Amino acid sequence: MVLQSGFTEDMSHKLLDSLFKELTTLKLIGLLKAEFKDPLVLDGFRRDAKTSTWHRAQGPRVITHIFSGNVPNPSIVSFVLGMLVKSKNVGKVSSKDKGFLDIYLDSLKMVDCGLASGNSLLKANNKKALERSIQASDLVVVYGDDRTLSEVRKMIPSKTRFIGYGHRVSFGICLKETLTKRNLSKLARNAATDIWMMDQRGCLSPAVIYLETGGEVSPLLFSQHVTKHLSRYGRWLTLYDDAVSDFPKICEGKVIHFQAFNDIEKVYKKLKPIRLSLQSVALEGNSVRRQGAALRLAQLGINRICRAGQMQNPPITWHHDGMPNLASWVRWTDLETR
Numbered sequence: 001m002v003l004q005s006g007f008t009e010d011m012s013h014k015l016l017d018s019l020f021k022e023l024t025t026l027k028l029i030g031l032l033k034a035e036f037k038d039p040l041v042l043d044g045f046r047r048d049a050k051t052s053t054w055h056r057a058q059g060p061r062v063i064t065h066i067f068s069g070n071v072p073n074p075s076i077v078s079f080v081l082g083m084l085v086k087s088k089n090v091g092k093v094s095s096k097d098k099g100f101l102d103i104y105l106d107s108l109k110m111v112d113c114g115l116a117s118g119n120s121l122l123k124a125n126n127k128k129a130l131e132r133s134i135q136a137s138d139l140v141v142v143y144g145d146d147r148t149l150s151e152v153r154k155m156i157p158s159k160t161r162f163i164g165y166g167h168r169v170s171f172g173i174c175l176k177e178t179l180t181k182r183n184l185s186k187l188a189r190n191a192a193t194d195i196w197m198m199d200q201r202g203c204l205s206p207a208v209i210y211l212e213t214g215g216e217v218s219p220l221l222f223s224q225h226v227t228k229h230l231s232r233y234g235r236w237l238t239l240y241d242d243a244v245s246d247f248p249k250i251c252e253g254k255v256i257h258f259q260a261f262n263d264i265e266k267v268y269k270k271l272k273p274i275r276l277s278l279q280s281v282a283l284e285g286n287s288v289r290r291q292g293a294a295l296r297l298a299q300l301g302i303n304r305i306c307r308a309g310q311m312q313n314p315p316i317t318w319h320h321d322g323m324p325n326l327a328s329w330v331r332w333t334d335l336e337t338r
Contacts, residue, residue: 011197016100019073022316023080031316032084037326042086043333052336058140059085060161063329064130066152068144069096071202074165076104078141079119081117085330088118090133092145095124104180131155137165139329163328165321166278168203169247171210173267173293175285179215179222187284188222190309192229194282195236195256195318197312203279204311207248210267219260224226226258247274264293271300279321280304282311 007015032039036057038046045054063082067075075091079101082089093101102121109116122129134140134152139161142152147163156162172191179187191209198205209226211219223240230236236254244259244266261267271278278301283290294305302316303322319325 002252004248007199011199014197015073018313019076022215022314023077027316028080028084031325034317035324038293042084045333052337054337056333056335057085057327057330058333059087059330061088062137063087063089063139063141064133064137065089066130066140066142066148067091067093067101068148069094071198071329072100074143075101078143079327080106081329083115083118085326087139087329090120090137092120092122092130092133111307123206134160141165141329155217163323168321169277170204170206170276170280170282170311171208171247172206172282172311173210173264173284174212174222174308175264175283175289175293176212176215177286177289178284179211179217179219181216184217184222184225187308188225189229190307191226191282192233194311195226196230196233199258200252200254202312204280204314206256207312210244211258211260212264213260213262219258223258226256230256244270246270264296268296268300275301278302280311280314282304282306282308284308 016128024100029039032042036042040046041055041057042059045056047054059082065075065078065082067078073091079091091101105116105119105121108119116238122133134155137160140152140156140163142164144152144163144164144166146166149166153162153164173195174187174191191206193251194206198331200207209223211222213219220240221309223238227236227238230238234254236256238256238258240258242260244261247270248255248257281302282305283296283297283305284307285293285294297305301322303320304318306314317325
């Protein structure tokens with residue numbers, strides 16, 4: 001699996017450890033409660049104490065999942081979400097995919113054959129099988145670039161539900177009060193972890209780290225420390241700019257941009273043109289300034305704000321692309337009694 005994935009052995013272990021820490025019984029039940037309040041609505045009608053109305057949440061009979069080949073975690077999570085809403089799941093992996101999902105499904109068979117039997121994979125290049133699966137589905141979920149989403153949408157019947165997770169970009173912001181000598185080593189190491197994990201392939205990989213001037217440690221020195229940590233993971237290209245410039249148009253490969261700023265409004269201004277593509281930010285600052293920046297970032301469209309070092313470890317309850325994970329997949333029936 002490690003050799004086929006394209007990731008190093010160390011990275012593969014960290015990716016899978018991070019993923020399966022979120023797929024525990026306790027956390028999955030927590031997700032169900034967070035999105036449905038009463039998870040038993042997936043089994044039958046349940047009374048809402050506030051409205052006295054009875055509600056039933058029905059998962060799709062069949063979900064077709066179409067995956068990109070850049071990172072493995074979304075495919076496994078997507079199938080788990082499908083199983084949580086009691087759907088049959090059909091997956092079409094990218095020709096670039098190297099086996100994380102099929103290995104997961106094989107391991108599931110060893111634990112619960114009945115549950116595993118509701119999941120299947122299509123061959124990557126079998127277009128006719130994909131078309132048949134889409135026609136038989138109540139929901140089609142697609143992960144990929146915007147062109148892929150557009151192409152798949154054309155294949156879907158008008159009344160079949162479609163959810164697309166398209167191209168997104170992420171970044172980091174370090175406010176000046178966090179750029180201290182005492183904090184330097186830990187913060188640089190955490191930033192390097194965010195950059196290294198996934199080899200900059202995923203939407204959660206930071207393309208830019210914005211660094212505020214005026215701190216005890218200069219933005220340039222901080223970028224040099226991050227570069228030093230990155231060098232332990234191979235060769236990386238780090239680019240430093242002492243002013244805020246346009247967001248990189250190409251966010252892939254082992255490349256990271258550092259940009260210094262003296263006024264955070266300049267950062268917001270550069271982010272505004274790409275607000276529909278923004279996803280996550282690792283934001284470091286004191287509690288007051290961090291809260292203020294978080295509010296502005298939310299207005300720009302950011303849907304996840306985390307700490308440095310945690311960008312590649314989203315909780316299972318994260319609202320992916322700003323949407324509920326499960327509640328957006330089901331249909332509701334209300335039963336009135338008066």
